Amino acid sequence: MTVSHAPQASSLPTRNAAYQQLVAQKNSFLLTMTISFLVMYFILPLLAGFNKPLMASKVMGNITFGYVLAFAEIIMGWVMAAIYVRRAQAFDRMAEEAKR
16 A cells, blocks of 8 residues: 655745746747747748748749758858857746746
């Protein structure tokens, strides 16, 4: 026979408003970033597979739309990383405030 040591409702830590706000903002930010990344990431192979004329269309000289889109994905990765670093710093400050 095993004994359950589940915490009592009265012994659970209460979360303050600052912590709840931090979690809500962080979850919202991460969901937005994840969806944005996945949409941009999957556009390239989907267009390459299903809309070859668009991908082969020349944008400037011998540069096709496919190359521009592929380059944009690389830039997107760096921009999203920079955005995340800035927001993570704000989240760190909010976490410090929530500890108090």
